[in-house]
Amino acid sequence: MVSMKDISAACGVSIATVSKALNDHNDIGSETKQHIKQVAKEMGYSPNSAAKALKTNRTYNIGVLFSDDNHSGLTHDYFAFVLDSFKSTAERKGYDITFINVSKSRDRRMSYLEHSRYRGFDGVAVVCVNFYDPEVEELVRSEIPVVTVDHVFNNRISIVSDNVKGMRDLLTYIYKQGHRRVAYIHGVDSSVTRSRLSSFYHTAEELGLYVPDEYVLEAPYRDAAAARIMTEKLLDLRTPPTCICYPDDFSAFGGMNAIMERGLKIPEDVSVAGYDGIRAGMHIEPQLTTIKQDTARLGRCAAEKLISLIERPKTTIIEQVVVEGKVFEGRSVGKR
Amino acid sequence: MVSMKDISAACGVSIATVSKALNDHNDIGSETKQHIKQVAKEMGYSPNSAAKALKTNRTYNIGVLFSDDNHSGLTHDYFAFVLDSFKSTAERKGYDITFINVSKSRDRRMSYLEHSRYRGFDGVAVVCVNFYDPEVEELVRSEIPVVTVDHVFNNRISIVSDNVKGMRDLLTYIYKQGHRRVAYIHGVDSSVTRSRLSSFYHTAEELGLYVPDEYVLEAPYRDAAAARIMTEKLLDLRTPPTCICYPDDFSAFGGMNAIMERGLKIPEDVSVAGYDGIRAGMHIEPQLTTIKQDTARLGRCAAEKLISLIERPKTTIIEQVVVEGKVFEGRSVGKR
DNA sequence: GTAAAACACTTAATCGTTTTCGTGTTTCTA
DNA sequence: TAGAAACACGAAAACGATTAAGTGTTTTAC
Numbered sequence: 001m002v003s004m005k006d007i008s009a010a011c012g013v014s015i016a017t018v019s020k021a022l023n024d025h026n027d028i029g030s031e032t033k034q035h036i037k038q039v040a041k042e043m044g045y046s047p048n049s050a051a052k053a054l055k056t057n058r059t060y061n062i063g064v065l066f067s068d069d070n071h072s073g074l075t076h077d078y079f080a081f082v083l084d085s086f087k088s089t090a091e092r093k094g095y096d097i098t099f100i101n102v103s104k105s106r107d108r109r110m111s112y113l114e115h116s117r118y119r120g121f122d123g124v125a126v127v128c129v130n131f132y133d134p135e136v137e138e139l140v141r142s143e144i145p146v147v148t149v150d151h152v153f154n155n156r157i158s159i160v161s162d163n164v165k166g167m168r169d170l171l172t173y174i175y176k177q178g179h180r181r182v183a184y185i186h187g188v189d190s191s192v193t194r195s196r197l198s199s200f201y202h203t204a205e206e207l208g209l210y211v212p213d214e215y216v217l218e219a220p221y222r223d224a225a226a227a228r229i230m231t232e233k234l235l236d237l238r239t240p241p242t243c244i245c246y247p248d249d250f251s252a253f254g255g256m257n258a259i260m261e262r263g264l265k266i267p268e269d270v271s272v273a274g275y276d277g278i279r280a281g282m283h284i285e286p287q288l289t290t291i292k293q294d295t296a297r298l299g300r301c302a303a304e305k306l307i308s309l310i311e312r313p314k315t316t317i318i319e320q321v322v323v324e325g326k327v328f329e330g331r332s333v334g335k336r
Numbered sequence: 337m338v339s340m341k342d343i344s345a346a347c348g349v350s351i352a353t354v355s356k357a358l359n360d361h362n363d364i365g366s367e368t369k370q371h372i373k374q375v376a377k378e379m380g381y382s383p384n385s386a387a388k389a390l391k392t393n394r395t396y397n398i399g400v401l402f403s404d405d406n407h408s409g410l411t412h413d414y415f416a417f418v419l420d421s422f423k424s425t426a427e428r429k430g431y432d433i434t435f436i437n438v439s440k441s442r443d444r445r446m447s448y449l450e451h452s453r454y455r456g457f458d459g460v461a462v463v464c465v466n467f468y469d470p471e472v473e474e475l476v477r478s479e480i481p482v483v484t485v486d487h488v489f490n491n492r493i494s495i496v497s498d499n500v501k502g503m504r505d506l507l508t509y510i511y512k513q514g515h516r517r518v519a520y521i522h523g524v525d526s527s528v529t530r531s532r533l534s535s536f537y538h539t540a541e542e543l544g545l546y547v548p549d550e551y552v553l554e555a556p557y558r559d560a561a562a563a564r565i566m567t568e569k570l571l572d573l574r575t576p577p578t579c580i581c582y583p584d585d586f587s588a589f590g591g592m593n594a595i596m597e598r599g600l601k602i603p604e605d606v607s608v609a610g611y612d613g614i615r616a617g618m619h620i621e622p623q624l625t626t627i628k629q630d631t632a633r634l635g636r637c638a639a640e641k642l643i644s645l646i647e648r649p650k651t652t653i654i655e656q657v658v659v660e661g662k663v664f665e666g667r668s669v670g671k672r
Numbered sequence: 673g674t675a676a677a678a679c680a681c682t683t684a685a686t687c688g689t690t691t692t693c694g695t696g697t698t699t700c701t702a
Numbered sequence: 703t704a705g706a707a708a709c710a711c712g713a714a715a716a717c718g719a720t721t722a723a724g725t726g727t728t729t730t731a732c
Contacts, residue, residue, distance in 0.1 A: 001453065003718055014682050019720060029680055046453040049719035050395070053386040054687045061434070074410065074420040075615075091439045096435040098397070101425045117337065117382040119432065197348065205612055224619055253619030279411075280616030283560055283589030285596055319389040339688055355690060365710055387688035390717045404715045 002043045010039050022047075023067035053120055059085045059112045062095050062306065065112055065139070067102040068128050072222060077278040078248070078293060079128040082149060086125060087300025093307050095190045100124070103184050112139040125149065125302055131190070140142050145309040151191050152320055157309060159302045162238035162324045163195035166291045168203045170245065170273055173289075173327050178336030179271060184216035185255070188246035194241040196275075200245070201261035224254030231255040233272070235262060242271060243333060249290055256284075256332070267307050267334030277328050297323050338379045346375050358383075383604040389456055399457035399640065401448060401475070403438040403466050408558060413614040414584070414629060415464040418485060421635025422461060429643050436460070448475040459637055459646045461485065467526070469482035481645040483638050487527050488656055491643060495638045498660045499531035500626040504539045506581065506609055509625075509663050511543050513608060515579040519551035521566045521591070523583035531665030532611075536581070537576050557583050560590030571598060571606070578672060579605060585617045585626055592620075592668070603670030613664050623666035633659050 003201040004018045011018070013032065021028045021036035022045075028036075053059045066083060074080055090097055100115050109333040112135045114298035116124055123145035131135055140146050140153050148158040163315060174182055184200050187193045197216075204211045225282055227246055231254070234240055246252040258268050266286055267270055274281055277292030301321050303304045340354045347354070349368065357364045358381075383589075389395045402419060403409055410416055423433055448471045452460055459493050460479035463473055475486040476482050476489050484494040495552050510518055518534050523529045540547045551572060555562040563582060567590070570576055582588040586611035600623055602608055606647075610617055613628030630660040637657050645652045 001718095005718075014721080016683080016721075017681060018679090019718095023720085025721095046450060048390070048456070048718050049454050050389040051687090052717080052720080054384070054390055057687080074423065075413070076418045077413075079409070080410045080416055087410065088439050091435075091437045096434055096437060098432055099423060099427075101427045101432060103424050114382060118385050120384065120386055171473045175723045206579070223403070246524075250615075250619070257619060257621070276618075280614075281413055281587070283586070283593060284616075285593070298699065302581075305681080317667040333594060334690090337688095341688075351689080352691080353711060355688095356711085361691095363710060368710080384688050387717090388690080388717090390688080391690045393717080592716075628679085 001046050001048075003048065004045070007036065007040050007043060007045055010043065013035055019258035024066060032196065057120070058160055059120045059122055060095050061119065061121055062090055062097045062303075063100045063116050063119060063124040064097050065100045065102070065124065065126045065136070066128050067265070068130065072128075074126060076222070077250075077280075078276045078295065081293075081295035082127060082302070083109050085296045086127075086303045087094040088299045090307065095122070095144065095303075095307065100291060108154070109136050112143075113142050116142075123147075123306045125306055126151075127302075129156065138216060144262075145306060145313070147306045147309070149302050155318060157305050157316075157318055157321070159298055159305065159321045159323060161193075161298060162322045164199040166275070166293075166325045167196045167199035170275070170291050171203045171209075172207065173329070174243050174245070174271070174273060174333055175209060177243075177271070177333055180209065180336075181215070181239065181241045181269075182211065182243045182245065183196075183217070183228060183234050183241035184211075184245045185217045185219050185234075185247060185251065187221040188218060195249075207222040215241055219247060219251060222250045222258075224250055227251035227254035228258040231258040235259070235264075240270070242336060243273065245273045247275060249276045249278045252281070252288055252290070252332075253284070257289075267332055271333040273333055277325070281328075285293050286332045288328075289330040290328050291325045292328040293325040294323050298311055337386075338381050339384065340381070343372060343376050343379060343381055343385060346379065347372055360521070366626070368427070375412065379548040391458070395456045395458055396423045397455065398426055398433050398434045398458055399452050399455060399460040399471070400433050400524055401436045401438070401460065401462045402464050404466065405467070408464075411495055411584075412558070413462055413616075414484075414612045416629065417629075417631035417634040418463060418638070421632045422463075422639045425636045425639035426643065430640070431458070431639075443597075444447075447471050449480075452480055456506075458647075459642045461640075481649070483642040483645070485634060485638050491654060493641050493652075493654055493657070495634055495641065496528075496631050496661060497526055497634060498658045500535040501659045502611070502629075503532040503535035506611070506627050507539045507664050508650075509537060509544065509665070510581070510607070510609060510669055511545060511577050513579075513669055514608070515669075516545065517544065517575065518547065518579045518581065518583060519553070519570050519577035520547075520581045521553045521555050521563060521570075521583060521587065523557040529583070551577055555587060556584060559627050560587045560593075562587055563587035563590035564594040565595040571595070571600075576606070578604065579609065579669060581609045581611070583611060585612045585614045585624060588617070588626070589620070592624075603668055605644040607669040609669055617664075617666065621627075622668045624664075625669040626664050627661045629661040630659050639670045645649045 004015050008015045008018045018036055021033040087097055100112050126148040146156055150160050152158045187198050216294045217230045219230045246255055252272055256272055264270050274290035275288050281290055283290035340351050344351045344354045344383035357369040426433055436448050462484040482492055486496050488494045501562055522533050553566045555566045582591055588608055592608055600606055610624045610626035613626050617626055
């Protein structure tokens with residue numbers, strides 16, 4: 001590995017001069033500078049991020065905390081899309097991204113914060129984790145710049161999808177299609193769930209839609225099997241709903257299967273709505289009506305905000321950025 | 337940030353002693369060692385990976401090259417699963433993973449190899465990229481330990497799914513269900529495609545299955561729209577196939593839609609088989625018959641092999657590890 | 673023509689670790 | 703009891719970069 005020392009020797013100048021030449025400082029003569037750059041290229045100089053980081057305290061590396069209770073991890077469609085967008089935005093701005101370890105390593109495990117300090121991340125993005133984990137708390141409250149996605153912490157930047165508007169739009173759409181008996185299987189408790197649920201109730205009231213208690217059930221996110229069971233409960237009611245909303249598209253798939261297995265038709269007998277707008281939903285029969293999240297924007301916003309916070313901490317506004325999704329009109333919600 | 341220097345001052349010993357104590361060297365007295373560790377904990381010592389890396393030339397960081405022509409990136413279901421497994425295996429063994437930049441950064445872009453050297457990756461995994469990219473070549477031929485997934489390079493370790501056996505098993509299953517007119521829409525040229533295609537022909541011959549040329553078409557991977565078009569071509573033939581195999585599950589979704597839109601029933605009129613076994617396939621109607629790849633094993637193997645190559649270069653066998661998938665019997669391939 | 677300013681480098685300290693040699697005590701060994 | 707091990711620790715160099723301060727030379731200004 002050829003270092004600045006080698007170049008300085010080859011060029012007959014000091015290491016400092018090499019450093020400055022390569023970094024385009026303006027107290028180096030232009031022909032010296034050109035020559036040094038030339039030689040560096042010829043010798044195949046490769047900079048050493050560790051040395052640079054040690055000296056400058058900047059790594060141009062962003063940590064990403066990415067995991068959840070179900071251990072869906074990277075295979076979580078919605079968050080994978082967000083992460084993908086986050087990644088390319090960060091890369092375009094000159095940052096690399098490294099995952100913050102979530103599994104216990106060979107020897108003593110580090111906490112998220114310890115790990116972040118160890119790697120010297122310039123900033124951290126928290127996505128798709130259990131936000132009530134004390135280690136997450138510790139990380140978020142630390143001195144390291146942080147953005148969170150889909151969860152609001154006090155006095156931190158967060159990027160959240162507009163669950164209130166999303167649920168309102170979805171329910172309104174369903175209502176306009178003529179449905180008057182709408183059930184909602186919501187996810188387990190979290191800020192996302194709470195936003196959607198209260199929006200559901202609030203919108204129902206606005207629309208003059210009566211929602212009996214037995215129409216509102218809970219199931220874990222992305223658990224097709226659980227959604228099945230809940231769906232069957234709903235279908236067993238004396239007056240079953242004409243439309244069922246699910247916590248996410250995957251759950252909707254599970255629900256659809258339960259419905260079809262009873263010989264019922266979608267959307268003729270029962271309508272179904274998902275949430276998230278994952279790709280597979282477009283390809284199934286009938287095409288799933290859902291809220292299409294703007295994952296590209298979520299990821300991009302998160303990266304931009306975080307990098308802004310890193311590079312211009314004073315002028316970066318600490319705020320919650322809300323990203324709207326929109327109703328994707330498939331064919332799983334029919335007219336009544 | 338409290339460093340070894342701070343601890344050495346607090347304990348009245350030299351920095352060297354602190355380093356050795358914390359690293360459990362055995363030329364430090366046990367009570368001194370205990371005391372130093374104690375103080376380190378109390379003072380909230382946080383180690384600095386950059387300094388350590390600079391000195392030891394080991395980062396415990398693995399680079400992952402992950403991208404493709406379609407820019408599916410992280411949202412590529414099959415590879416996301418592989419990566420997820422890779423990630424958790426690596427983490428369990430004490431390695432972090434960092435993405436190798438694929439987009440051009442703000443200033444001059446680094447090549448994959450330059451980037452890897454810059455970050456000092458102990459090793460690199462190459463997944464889901466265009467393997468004919470000269471930059472990939474450069475990286476693979478370099479001094480850095482490398483494993484590749486689903487592509488074989490000369491004299492490098494690679495983990496490949498058993499496409500020959502997979503295709504054979506799938507076609508054999510289809511044959512046993514009574515199909516005699518089987519079409520295959522294969523992916524674009526790559527080592528994976530070639531294995532599957534030759535296995536398809538070979539197996540057909542073994543089975544005594546005649547495959548007319550017009551039954552074999554090409555479409556890009558994971559392109560539902562292209563699969564639609566090809567499917568329609570097949571359905572327009574004077575003797576259309578009774579079963580269509582697709583390059584992957586997503587393409588199969590596209591094909592299924594084309595079939596259903598013609599009012600044909602799956603599997604009564606036309607049967608459909610996918611490849612990969614992504615989650616969504618389980619949830620659609622009819623459930624997709626496909627080859628379920630062992631993504632967990634692929635990722636785990638890749639990580640284990642790479643880490644072995646890093647830690648024990650001499651004793652690690654350079655080989656192609658083949659991971660078998662198996663037929664997932666859904667309901668999209670019917671009996672004839 | 674001379675002091676000051678501008679220019680083009682160099683020196684040397686520093687970031688936080690690791691690790692090779694010492695070196696001074698203590699404990700065996702014969 | 704003298705010499706050799708064994709033990710417990712320290713000094714200092716090194717990893718590869720950055721940067722403040724210093725130095726000698728040339729240009730500028732009046």
